[in-house]
Amino acid sequence: MAKPRATRRPAADKPALTRERVIAAALAEIDERGADAFNLRNLAERLGVYPTAVYWHVPNKNAILAEVVATVFRDVAPRRRSGEDWRDYLRKLFQRYRASMRRHPNVAPLVGAHLVGNLRIDFDFVEGVLGALADADLAGARLVAGYNAVVAALIGFVVQEFSPIPATEAQEWQSAVQQRLLTVDPQTHPVLAANLPLLANQAFVLRWQNGSEAPLDASYRSFIEQVIAGIEHLRAQG
C-alpha cells in the first residue's frame, strides 16, 4: 500500500503523514512508554490523526515494530577500512551496536523476541562480520560457526543488558530481588555468597535494574575480548 509519488497535502497545517513519520513517531512512543505499552491509538494521537489512518502507510502493528527496530540499527555496521585489523573491526562493531541499543533501550525486547526484525537482513552488517572473519582466515564451516557466534554474542549480551523491567512491577521487583539476595546460603552457594557485593545489580539474573540505569560497561569490554579470543581459538584449531 502507499505509493506516495509526491506529498499530497502541500502544507495544510499538519506536516503530511508519511511512512517515515509513522516509524519515527512509533520509535518516540516506544522510547517514552516502552514496547509493552505501545499501541496504535497513542501513536495516532501523537501524529494528530485517526488510528486507522496509519494503516494506509503500514500494513499492521508488527510491521511498524520491525521497521522501528531496523531504524534503530540502521548503519550499525561500520564500513570496512582496507588494512584494518579484523579485531579492531569487531571491537568497533560491538561498541556501535551497544551504543545504538543504549539510545533506545526499550526496543531491546523487540529484538530478542523474534527472528523477524533481527537486523532485517541487513547485508552490510552480514558482510561486515563475514569480511572480518574472512580476514581472520576463516572459511567454510568455520566461517559459519564464527559468524553465528559473533551474532549470537553481539545481540545476546546487549539485549539482555537493556531489556527493561515491566514498568508496573518495577518497585516490587527491585526489593524482591534485593531481599532474595539476602537469603543466599553460604553453605550451599559459597561462591555466590562470597561475591555478593560484587555481583549485586552488576550481574545477569542478580540485577534489579537494567543497562540504562546500571550499565555493564566493564563486563562488556571484557566480553568483546573474550569473543575475539574465541575467534582466535576457532582459527587456530584444525
Place this chain on the structure above:
Amino acid sequence: MAKPRATRRPAADKPALTRERVIAAALAEIDERGADAFNLRNLAERLGVYPTAVYWHVPNKNAILAEVVATVFRDVAPRRRSGEDWRDYLRKLFQRYRASMRRHPNVAPLVGAHLVGNLRIDFDFVEGVLGALADADLAGARLVAGYNAVVAALIGFVVQEFSPIPATEAQEWQSAVQQRLLTVDPQTHPVLAANLPLLANQAFVLRWQNGSEAPLDASYRSFIEQVIAGIEHLRAQG
C-alpha cells in the same frame, strides 16, 4: 491468593485446579499455539474452567508466563561433581540449556524479552556458573565479567536459535528471505556471495526457519568451545 492447604474437591469429576496444573496447561498451550497466541480463555478452556477461575491461583498473565519459563529451565544446572573440570561443567550446562529450550522452543521469545523470567533467580544455576569460573581461578572483577559473558552467551545463542517466526507470516517470510538472498551483489558483498550456499538457512539473519526445523548443532558445538576459549583468555590476562 491461593493457600490451598489441602485438595478441596477430592474427586468430583474434574481433577481439581491447582497452580501447578495451571502452569502445566499454560506450557502445553504455548507449545501448541505459540507464545503470541497464548491467552487466558484458551487456557481456561483447556482446564475445563471459566477464564477468571485461574486468577485464584495466579495473579495475572505475566506471572503465568514467568512461571512457565521457570518450569522449562528448572534443574538445567547440573550438580557440580567434585574434581570435575570447569570446562566440562560448562559444556554440560550449555548442552542441557539448549536441550531444555529445544523441548519447548515456543518459550524462547519469553526468555529473551524480559529481565523478569530470566531463570528467575535460580541460585543453583548462578552458583554452578560461578563455581566453575572460580575453579578456573577467576575472582573479583574478572569473575563478574566471566559470569556475565557466560550467561549472555548461553541465553543469547539459544534464544535466537529457537525464536519462532510468527506463524501467520511463515510462508511469506520464507520465500521473502530466499528471494532476498538471490539479490546479493558479489561486488559489494563478496564474502557473503561466495559463501551463500553454506550460510543459507544455517546462519542468523540469513535463515527462514528456526532451530526446531533447522538446528545449528555444529555452530553451537563450536560456540561452546569459543566461550571456553574466551574464559581461558580472561584468566590468562593480568
Place this chain on the structure above:
DNA sequence: GCCATTCGTTGTACGATGTACAACGATCGC
C-alpha cells in the same frame, strides 16, 4: 479550466483479550 479518478483520511464498528468484581455453592473445622 473542468471532471473523473485516485489518494489519504475520517468515522464507525466488531471481535478478541486481560482482568475486576460480585454472587454463590461446596467443603471443612468446630
Place this chain on the structure above:
DNA sequence: GCGATCGTTGTACATCGTACAACGAATGGC
C-alpha cells in the same frame, strides 16, 4: 449441624488491533 472460608461461576468493562465504508481533496487528462 453450622458458620467461615475457599474456589468457581458468571457478568461486565475497558482496551486494543484492524476491517470497512464513506468522503473530501489534490491531480492529471482533456
